[in-house]
Structures are given as structure tokens and as C-alpha cells.
Amino acid sequence: MQQFNRVVSFIIKYVYAFVSCCYLFLVGFIFSKNRFLINQICINFGLDIKRIRPMISKSKFSEIVNTQLPVKIIKGEGTDGNTSLFELLIINLFVKTFNPNSIFGIGTFDGRTTLNLAINSLPAAKIYTIDLPKADTIPPTLFVTPGDKKYIEKNVTGIRYHNKDEKVLPEKNKIIQLYGDTAKFNFNPYFNKINMVFVDAAHSYEYVLNDSKIALKLLKNGKGIILWHDYDVWDGVTQALNELQQQNSKFNSCFHIEGRV
Missing domain, CATH: 1.10.287 (Helix Hairpins)
Structure with missing residues (x-):
């Protein structure tokens, strides 16, 4: 049957x-x-004609994180707009290896990555995550690519943990959901307080530049981990990170993890 x-x-x-x-x-x-x-x-199907070529040097994730650490993957089944299962594994390994007390996700979408960050982080860790509210999706402050609009126009942000029973999913208590356009949101209360940032919001050049500069300010004493998603996938992400790595000394240490994270 x-x-x-x-x-x-x-x-x-x-x-x-x-x-x-x-x-x-x-x-x-x-x-x-x-x-x-x-x-x-x-x-x-194999025809990948990119206008913007990646210029950041590649590195193997096994040289950065401890691949022997046990990780938990919840909601492994992905949907369009999610990280791949392989990428999710690497993100979780970053959390397990470096044990950040505070994590900030720029871009929530359905909350799959956010939830995994919560489950693999320390018991007292806080996971902040920001996304556009339903009522504020049109128009964004900066340019948004046509391909991004279907990810922005959603009924519920963080649906993977939204309205879930805390007894069944206690890790959701670590998550602090924020709403706003990152180009005009007041990040001041969070600057210089975060250990790890995951950038996976709008993929336009303008927004990636904006979100990357915010991510740097979020890091405590300017030190910590910033992970970007979709480099060498979306031209806007690739162009923005190429420029930041070449023109801003604070981004000189960026590297491209093989496997697309």
C-alpha cells in the first residue's frame, strides 16, 4: 500500500x-x-554560466571544525530556500566546535537552520534571528532580486518552531525572534555582544553588503565567526563578498568552504 x-x-x-x-x-x-x-x-543540469566568479580562496571544513563531535540534525528534510543537509551539518559542527554563547541569524525563513543552531548550542545560549514581518515585506529598503521574492512573501516566519509545544521542543526557548528590514532595523542593543553570525537573508549585492557590515559590528570585540550562505550560488552574494574580502581588511581572513556553505 x-x-x-x-x-x-x-x-x-x-x-x-x-x-x-x-x-x-x-x-x-x-x-x-x-x-x-x-x-x-x-x-x-550542468550549465552554470556565472557573471560573477568567486575569488575567495577555498578551504576544507575538516581543517576548521572538529568533525568527530556529535551533532543533532532536526527537520533534516529541506525545502526550496533551505540549506542543504551537508551545509546544515557543517553549520552545526561550527556550533559544536566553538560553543558560542550568543548566535545571531540574519534571515530566518522557515527557521530550520535557526532551530538546529538552538539544538546544537550550549544550554544557556541565546539564538537571535531576524526576518521581515508579513506586513513589511513590500517594499524593502534596498534592492531585492526577483528570485528572492518568493522567500520573502511567506505567511509565517520560523514555521519550523512557531507555535510548537515547549515540552516537545524545549530548545525553542533559546530562540528570540526579531522582525524588521535589516537596512533600517536598530541593531544597537546587539552590537558587540554576539559570538557567531549566520548571514542568509536577501541575496542582492546591496543587502549582502549591508548585512555583512552589520554582522561584523555584532561580533563581540570584533572577534568571532561569520558564516555566509550561497556564496558562488547567487551573484549578489559572490560580488559583495569578493569586494569585502579585497577592499576591507577586516574581511581579509574570509575563506570559501568547499561544499557551499
Whole structure:
């Protein structure tokens, strides 16, 4: 019976995907948000024509974190917009290796990464995370790429832990949800207090520059860990980090972890 249900489920998805592709290539390409999907299809099948080339030196994650430490991965099943399972493992290893007392996530989305940060961090750790509220998604202060809009326009932020029973998911008590546009949010109460920052919000050049400079100010005494997601995936991320690493001495020590984190 389970096998039959899986087959039926696949057939439904196949037909839906086929019809969607027909629409995409016959009509949908007129709209910029759909042209982004065509680009993603090309990347998936091996045609990855990037306008911005990565320039930051690569490093193996095994040279940075202790890969022997046990980590917990919750909500391993990913969705479009999430980190990959491999990336989530590396992020969790950073937490386990360096034991930050305070973590700040710039970009919450559905809260999958945020929840994993909470579960793998110290018992007394605090996980701050910021995202746009539903009522404030249009218009953002800075430029937002068409491909980002589907991640911004969501009904619930942090749905992976939102309204979850604290008895079942006690780690959610570590999470402090903030709302606002990072280009105009008042970060002053959090500056110089954070040990680790994870930047995975809007992927435009303008927002990545903004969020990266904020991340540096968040670090306690300017020291700690900043992780960025989607370098060498989104051109805006790649361009912004290339420039920061070359032009700002405080970012000279950046490196590109193999495996896309």
C-alpha cells in the first residue's frame, strides 16, 4: 500500500511539474521571477554560466571544525530556500566546535537552520534571528532580486518552531525572534555582544553588503565567526563578498568552504 501511495504521489508531482514546465517555457519566461527558474534548471543540469566568479580562496571544513563531535540534525528534510543537509551539518559542527554563547541569524525563513543552531548550542545560549514581518515585506529598503521574492512573501516566519509545544521542543526557548528590514532595523542593543553570525537573508549585492557590515559590528570585540550562505550560488552574494574580502581588511581572513556553505 505504501509503495502504491508513493507511485501515485510521484505521478501527481510528475504531471504537475510537466504542466508547469510547459507554462514556464511557453508563457512564464516573460516574467522575471520565472526566468530565475530557467537559470536554476540550467545549473541543475550542468550549465552554470556565472557573471560573477568567486575569488575567495577555498578551504576544507575538516581543517576548521572538529568533525568527530556529535551533532543533532532536526527537520533534516529541506525545502526550496533551505540549506542543504551537508551545509546544515557543517553549520552545526561550527556550533559544536566553538560553543558560542550568543548566535545571531540574519534571515530566518522557515527557521530550520535557526532551530538546529538552538539544538546544537550550549544550554544557556541565546539564538537571535531576524526576518521581515508579513506586513513589511513590500517594499524593502534596498534592492531585492526577483528570485528572492518568493522567500520573502511567506505567511509565517520560523514555521519550523512557531507555535510548537515547549515540552516537545524545549530548545525553542533559546530562540528570540526579531522582525524588521535589516537596512533600517536598530541593531544597537546587539552590537558587540554576539559570538557567531549566520548571514542568509536577501541575496542582492546591496543587502549582502549591508548585512555583512552589520554582522561584523555584532561580533563581540570584533572577534568571532561569520558564516555566509550561497556564496558562488547567487551573484549578489559572490560580488559583495569578493569586494569585502579585497577592499576591507577586516574581511581579509574570509575563506570559501568547499561544499557551499
